[in-house]
Amino acid sequence: MMQSNTPNTHLPSSSLEARPIVSVRQVSMVFQTGTVALKDANLEIAQGEFISLIGPSGCGKTTLLRLLADLIKPTSGTILISGKNPEEARKSRAYGYVFQAPTLMEWRTVLSNVMLPLEVMNFPAGERKARAEKMLALVGLEKFTRHYPWQLSGGMQQRVSIARALAFDPQLLFMDEPFGALDEITRENLNLELLRLWRETGKTIIFVTHSIPEAVFLSTRIVVMTPRPGKIETVIPVNLPQPRTFETRELPEFFQIATEVREALRKGHGYEVTE
Numbered sequence: 001m002m003q004s005n006t007p008n009t010h011l012p013s014s015s016l017e018a019r020p021i022v023s024v025r026q027v028s029m030v031f032q033t034g035t036v037a038l039k040d041a042n043l044e045i046a047q048g049e050f051i052s053l054i055g056p057s058g059c060g061k062t063t064l065l066r067l068l069a070d071l072i073k074p075t076s077g078t079i080l081i082s083g084k085n086p087e088e089a090r091k092s093r094a095y096g097y098v099f100q101a102p103t104l105m106e107w108r109t110v111l112s113n114v115m116l117p118l119e120v121m122n123f124p125a126g127e128r129k130a131r132a133e134k135m136l137a138l139v140g141l142e143k144f145t146r147h148y149p150w151q152l153s154g155g156m157q158q159r160v161s162i163a164r165a166l167a168f169d170p171q172l173l174f175m176d177e178p179f180g181a182l183d184e185i186t187r188e189n190l191n192l193e194l195l196r197l198w199r200e201t202g203k204t205i206i207f208v209t210h211s212i213p214e215a216v217f218l219s220t221r222i223v224v225m226t227p228r229p230g231k232i233e234t235v236i237p238v239n240l241p242q243p244r245t246f247e248t249r250e251l252p253e254f255f256q257i258a259t260e261v262r263e264a265l266r267k268g269h270g271y272e273v274t275e
């Protein structure tokens with residue numbers, strides 16, 4: 001059975017009085033090379049939030065995501081996901097992960113790519129197809145189930161990756177610059193689609209980006225990071241009305257928040273972000 005998540009019909013409460021879905025406390029990551037990729041990071045994320053991590057190259061955004069996903073272990077500090085450590089959370093399928101490149105298997109159809117994690121996780125055979133079809137419909141690709149990845153555009157391939165990450169119905173979705181390689185128009189359309197999906201499913205999303213407008217458009221809060229050592233500089237709330245539309249980008253508040261993010265990045269000497 002699919003979990004029944006609550007749709008995000010309004011801005012998620014800024015209150016973190018209920019147990020946060022993600023809790024990062026005093027987390028540092030020093031690689032064997034001596035690079036301090038993350039220093040004393042603290043962050044609490046409530047269920048249903050859309051959090052963007054923004055900052056210049058090398059500030060530790062991917063490192064933070066990889067720590068949450070149990071792909072690497074922190075040097076110090078504590079990470080809890082729904083009250084579990086990252087390894088337990090991974091084993092209980094708490095999150096899906098979308099990478100910058102779609103990483104689809106070229107010899108498998110779209111449907112078969114989305115079914116792959118369900119096969120690996122030993123979902124009953126009868127359930128796999130129904131789940132995969134449901135997720136592909138959610139990302140608007142119901143007519144492309146029999147296509148192969150090379151027959152799809154880059155944006156469509158990334159939508160398949162999102163469907164694949166959601167196939168086993170995780171509460172959390174980690175996305176590492178998923179639209180970074182796409183053209184601006186495709187990217188803006190996918191931003192809108194992602195917000196619709198977020199509203200409809202009630203997922204909590206943690207999204208890495210280099211783009212200030214993308215972060216402002218998507219997020220309920222923006223985590224601004226700065227490099228050397230990787231640090232959380234500040235967390236900026238985005239109180240723009242929901243649902244966001246193309247017009248959202250024209251609002252004076254949109255520009256005000258973008259300026260706030262830019263200034264926070266400058267304060268941390270992070271200049272290398274896209275406008």
Ligand SMILES: Nc1ncnc2c1ncn2[C@@H]1O[C@H](COP(=O)(O)OP(=O)(O)OP(=O)(O)O)[C@@H](O)[C@H]1O
Nearest residue numbers: 031032033035037056057058059060061062063064
């Ligand atoms: N496995 C590793 N071993 C050694 N150093 C690493 C490793 N992974 C990342 N680093 C270093 O840690 C720092 C943070 O890297 P990370 O990939 O988290 O940055 P980022 O903010 O995601 O950058 P980008 O925006 O370019 O993807 C960088 O200086 C990077 O070189």
